[in-house]
Amino acid sequence: MNYLVQRLLTFPLVLLGVSLLVFFAIRLVPGDAIIAMLGTEAGLLTDAQRASLAAYFGLDQPVVIQYGRWLTGLFQGNLGISTTYGKPVLEVIIARFPLTIELALLSMVIALAVGVPAGVFAATRADRPSDLVVRLFAMLGQSTPSFVVGLVLIYLLSVNFHILPAMGSFTPLFVDPLGNLAQMILPSMTLGLAFAAAVTRIARSSMLDVLSEDYVRTARSKGASQRDVVWRHALPNALIPVVTLSGVEFGYLLGGAVIVEQIYALPGLGRLTLDAISQRDYALVQGAVLFIAFNFLVVNLLVDLAYAALDPRIRLGGK
Amino acid sequence: MTPLLSIRDLSVGFGRDPKANEVVKGVSFDLAAGETLAIVGESGSGKSVTALSINRLVDFGGGRITGGSIALQRSDGSILDVTKADESALVRVRGSDIGMIFQEPMTSLNPVHTVGAQIEEAFRLNRGLNGAAATHAAKEALERVRIPDAAQRLKYYPHQLSGGMRQRVMIAMVIASNPRLLIADEPTTALDVTVQAQIMALLAELRSELGMSMIFITHDIGLVAGIADQIMVMQNGVAVEQGALDAVLDNPQHDYTRHLLKAVPHFNGGRAVRSDGSRVAGATPVVTVDNLVVRFPAARGVFARSAGAVHAVDGVSFDLVPGETLAIVGESGSGKSTTARAILGLVGTTRGRIDKASGRSPRPVQMVFQDPFASLNPRLNVEGLLAEPAIAAGERRDAKLRERMTFLLTRVGLPEDALTRYPHQFSGGQRQRLCIARALMLNPEVVVLDEAVSALDVSVQARVLDLLIDLQREFGLAYLFISHDMAVVERIAHRIAVMYAGQLVEIGAAASVLSDPQHSYTKRLIAAVPAIERRKQVFMVDGTQVPSLVRPNGYEPPTAQWRDAGPDHRVRLETI
Numbered sequence: 001m002n003y004l005v006q007r008l009l010t011f012p013l014v015l016l017g018v019s020l021l022v023f024f025a026i027r028l029v030p031g032d033a034i035i036a037m038l039g040t041e042a043g044l045l046t047d048a049q050r051a052s053l054a055a056y057f058g059l060d061q062p063v064v065i066q067y068g069r070w071l072t073g074l075f076q077g078n079l080g081i082s083t084t085y086g087k088p089v090l091e092v093i094i095a096r097f098p099l100t101i102e103l104a105l106l107s108m109v110i111a112l113a114v115g116v117p118a119g120v121f122a123a124t125r126a127d128r129p130s131d132l133v134v135r136l137f138a139m140l141g142q143s144t145p146s147f148v149v150g151l152v153l154i155y156l157l158s159v160n161f162h163i164l165p166a167m168g169s170f171t172p173l174f175v176d177p178l179g180n181l182a183q184m185i186l187p188s189m190t191l192g193l194a195f196a197a198a199v200t201r202i203a204r205s206s207m208l209d210v211l212s213e214d215y216v217r218t219a220r221s222k223g224a225s226q227r228d229v230v231w232r233h234a235l236p237n238a239l240i241p242v243v244t245l246s247g248v249e250f251g252y253l254l255g256g257a258v259i260v261e262q263i264y265a266l267p268g269l270g271r272l273t274l275d276a277i278s279q280r281d282y283a284l285v286q287g288a289v290l291f292i293a294f295n296f297l298v299v300n301l302l303v304d305l306a307y308a309a310l311d312p313r314i315r316l317g318g319k
Numbered sequence: 320m321t322p323l324l325s326i327r328d329l330s331v332g333f334g335r336d337p338k339a340n341e342v343v344k345g346v347s348f349d350l351a352a353g354e355t356l357a358i359v360g361e362s363g364s365g366k367s368v369t370a371l372s373i374n375r376l377v378d379f380g381g382g383r384i385t386g387g388s389i390a391l392q393r394s395d396g397s398i399l400d401v402t403k404a405d406e407s408a409l410v411r412v413r414g415s416d417i418g419m420i421f422q423e424p425m426t427s428l429n430p431v432h433t434v435g436a437q438i439e440e441a442f443r444l445n446r447g448l449n450g451a452a453a454t455h456a457a458k459e460a461l462e463r464v465r466i467p468d469a470a471q472r473l474k475y476y477p478h479q480l481s482g483g484m485r486q487r488v489m490i491a492m493v494i495a496s497n498p499r500l501l502i503a504d505e506p507t508t509a510l511d512v513t514v515q516a517q518i519m520a521l522l523a524e525l526r527s528e529l530g531m532s533m534i535f536i537t538h539d540i541g542l543v544a545g546i547a548d549q550i551m552v553m554q555n556g557v558a559v560e561q562g563a564l565d566a567v568l569d570n571p572q573h574d575y576t577r578h579l580l581k582a583v584p585h586f587n588g589g590r591a592v593r594s595d596g597s598r599v600a601g602a603t604p605v606v607t608v609d610n611l612v613v614r615f616p617a618a619r620g621v622f623a624r625s626a627g628a629v630h631a632v633d634g635v636s637f638d639l640v641p642g643e644t645l646a647i648v649g650e651s652g653s654g655k656s657t658t659a660r661a662i663l664g665l666v667g668t669t670r671g672r673i674d675k676a677s678g679r680s681p682r683p684v685q686m687v688f689q690d691p692f693a694s695l696n697p698r699l700n701v702e703g704l705l706a707e708p709a710i711a712a713g714e715r716r717d718a719k720l721r722e723r724m725t726f727l728l729t730r731v732g733l734p735e736d737a738l739t740r741y742p743h744q745f746s747g748g749q750r751q752r753l754c755i756a757r758a759l760m761l762n763p764e765v766v767v768l769d770e771a772v773s774a775l776d777v778s779v780q781a782r783v784l785d786l787l788i789d790l791q792r793e794f795g796l797a798y799l800f801i802s803h804d805m806a807v808v809e810r811i812a813h814r815i816a817v818m819y820a821g822q823l824v825e826i827g828a829a830a831s832v833l834s835d836p837q838h839s840y841t842k843r844l845i846a847a848v849p850a851i852e853r854r855k856q857v858f859m860v861d862g863t864q865v866p867s868l869v870r871p872n873g874y875e876p877p878t879a880q881w882r883d884a885g886p887d888h889r890v891r892l893e894t895i
Contacts, residue, residue, distance in 0.1 A: 212380075214426040220376055221421075222492060223414025223444045226406070232440075236431045312476040313430055 007304070011297055018293040019074070019286065023067050026277070026285050034059070036083075036280040057083060059282075070286065079290075080283030084276065089287035092272070097291075100269040102173060103191065103260075104253035106184055108246060110192030111199050116235075116242065118196070119203025124230055126208060134200065141197025150190040150263040157186065170267055187264045191257055195249050202245050206238040213237070239310055247303030254299065255292040321392055322349040323499060323532050324373065328387035329402075331368050337383040343368050344556040345387065348549075352499065355526065355533040357547035357564075359540050359579065361776035362747075365556035366536050370502045373534070374417045375401055375409050391416065394499060415445040418493035422505035424485035428477035434461075434488045435473030438495060445496030460491035464521060482651065483514035487521070494525055501526070504536045511650035511803050516847035519545060538776060540583050541806075542849045544568060552576045582778040584806035586848045589833030591809050596642045596792065598813060598828075598887070603676070604638035605683065605764045605797050606662060611635045611671035613657050627871045631657040633821040634671075634879060639765060642791065644798040646808040646829070648844065649818035652868065655801045658818070659686070659767045662799070676764055681712055685758035689770035691750035695742040701728075701753060702738040708760045727756040730793075731786060748779035752786065759794070767799045772807060784810055805848045809833055814887070817841045821868055822879070827888030837890040 034053050054060040058069060073080060079089035122134040157163045171179040211234055219233040256270025276284035308315040331343040343365040350356050358366040371377040372384055389401040393416055421427045429437060438457040442448040448456055461469035464487040477485055486506060493501060507515035523546055526533055537543055543550060551561040560573040571577045613632040632654040639645050647655040660666045662673055663684055675683050688694040695704055705724045706716050714720060725735050731752040742750060758766050772780045791798060802808050808815060815832040817825040819840040825832060836842045880892040
């Protein structure tokens with residue numbers, strides 16, 4: 001059967017598993033949506049009022065019935081109503097998604113633009129001082145927590161030199177593209193540099209492997225220059241592990257980046273989900289987790305298609 | 320006249336202190352234009368390192384030239400000392416003055432570029448051709464190396480071509496630049512013997528057509544006889560003997576040359592087959608294979624549907640009696656390994672019966688694989704490795720088991736204290752002995768030897784073959800010996816089964832099959848075996864292709880017709 005169709009058919013199964021898990025797991029967390037929603041005022045409610053609120057949100061039913069209802073709604077494109085926002089869950093998520101996807105894309109662009117050349121550079125100078133310097137930076141980039149990088153970047157670029165805005169209310173991309181980009185540079189760099197460090201390390205080791213392959217020797221024996229050997233013969237073969245890593249990282253980023261969103265006061269998916277958990281906003285948590293899982297599946301599929309694009313052995317089949 | 324290449328006292332070392340780790344120690348030779356030098360030696364002799372020093376590719380493998388000179392006459396008549404040239408000068412020499420083909424056609428082509436793109440690159444780099452001109456030149460080059468449908472094949476990726484085809488592509492790439500010197504580093508070692516004959520013929524033809532000089536590196540002294548003018552024998556980094564071909568082959572001076580000439584298995588056309596342990600009439604077979612069929616679905620890439628089935632093994636029948644060696648010969652893709660794997664249950668069978676004796680062992684069939692480096696788990700010591708089959712069979716790891724281990728280790732010629740050592744502490748030949756000991760742990764009746772001596776140097780190979788024959792007599796083993804090497808087969812086989820394109824085409828007593836082959840494929844196979852005796856033999860280049868094994872779903876081959884060619888010798892009738 002067609003590979004693509006096969007993959008798409010697994011989507012509903014995975015999503016069903018994820019939905020089961022999150023639905024029951026969130027209900028294991030102690031606390032109550034109504035108390036969380038009303039805060040201290042919850043104490044003022046009469047039992048009858050509580051009951052009618054619970055009935056309104058469907059929380060009075062047995063958990064299995066609740067799940068069944070939610071699932072039925074899901075098939076009709078209805079993820080339920082967020083108790084925190086009083087709006088449909090899908091609407092709340094969609095409102096936050098452009099920011100998250102923009103942040104993830106920008107970070108990945110930075111990561112690949114910095115990481116791949118740095119990795120290639122280090123690999124072609126293996127064990128020389130310049131390689132050691134690149135490796136040191138990669139190690140630092142990976143081991144420094146993002147809040148440290150974030151705060152240092154804010155301090156340097158915003159507070160000290162006033163190059164970029166630090167805080168302020170968020171400007172959406174379609175309202176003011178330049179203002180938005182200025183706001184997004186710092187958070188993208190914070191995420192992208194750590195990501196770039198990982199890309200550098202994997203690109204370096206993958207390049208080193210490929211450079212010792214027989215076909216690289218063949219290319220040299222034909223009289224190919226070092227530049228041709230590295231960029232034309234070695235790099236396309238060395239990219240597969242980079243694509244794997246980028247796919248996984250990108251998938252995570254689409255789930256939101258809680259710490260970076262917090263530092264830069266960005267309304268992304270990460271903070272949305274975190275708040276929903278602390279508010280016991282069951283419908284929103286379920287919807288957000290399902291959405292994140294769906295994104296992961298799509299990204300994984302794209303990664304597989306990227307393999308096929310890079311490697312004719314996967315594209316055309318055979319040994 | 321100045322020679323094309325003049326090497327004096329060349330030394331090459333590796334590692335942090337190349338002077339202390341020299342693998343080539345003071346090699347000298349001259350090569351005139353149009354002449355062919357063969358460098359012969361076993362692995363580790365320094366023959367490849369010598370060759371890779373001539374275009375300084377050795378630098379990229381961590382090697383350093385520590386002494387001597389390599390004077391290369393370039394096409395404009397100037398002399399370049401390669402040992403002192405800088406990288407930019409070397410890039411100009413590589414390809415245009417010195418072309419090179421390598422041993423492994425499977426890994427020597429870049430998997431992500433089409434063969435067309437790779438040949439075009441050679442034209443672009445060395446002749447300045449671009450675009451349509453390069454494509455046209457690439458097509459001509461492919462035609463010149465006798466690849467059918469050249470225009471179509473340009474669009475193929477390396478993995479879509481067979482080993483022989485890929486080696487032709489390598490040669491097309493090399494002749495693109497019309498080099499004055501071609502270095503061929505074991506170019507046919509990984510190929511089947513019939514394909515080897517084709518490649519050798521092609522190289523000989525192109526050499527005379529283009530007037531190239533050639534350095535031909537091989538471990539197979541028999542192969543050299545057909546192509547070389549001069550020969551240089553290397554051992555441990557030193558050229559122990561060098562001179563004109565006939566002088567060295569007919570009157571070897573150095574002990575090592577004599578040893579090599581003796582150790583290399585000579586093919587004698589069936590006159591040197593074993594005389595011991597021949598088949599007893601009416602003996603109960605330990606393995607009976609009846610009309611075995613193995614098919615795989617032919618998947619065609621990520622986006623395509625199943626395009627039929629690969630008929631890997633189609634209607635194979637034979638039996639094997641105790642104490643007998645049945646050799647299965649044929650080229651890669653002929654189904655010989657698949658047959659063996661089916662007997663072991665490593666691949667599922669589509670149809671047919673495989674009956675195995677279940678007398679003395681719960682696991683009557685054991686296997687030894689080709690690559691002794693890859694078939695031993697590097698993290699287990701010898702005791703762990705030998706215990707593995709016993710554990711898998713549910714036996715306890717006790718004193719009795721240890722006793723069997725030490726017994727077998729001594730039998731295969733390894734010291735008892737080997738038990739605590741790890742695979743990397745052994746040489747290739749010793750590792751293969753370990754694999755043999757492991758296969759014997761459960762006292763099997765049948766051992767399947769899948770190219771078990773192919774990866775070994777000739778002198779090691781000879782000793783392992785002797786060991787196998789001894790063990791066969793001592794334990795009454797039956798061997799299923801899979802090999803592409805006719806000389807080796809002649810030494811060990813009692814009977815021979817010839818496979819071609821998934822089918823058995825000829826089977827019978829070794830002497831009869833080898834001395835009087837009946838099927839056209841068997842004849843071609845035997846004619847292609849290189850031999851010192853058949854010196855300067857000229858092979859004809861032909862474009863015969865192995866038929867595709869992919870058949871539409873539901874296809875059944877016509878029933879095979881057989882005829883008798885002797886008391887124990889049957890041949891499949893050929894359909895035209």
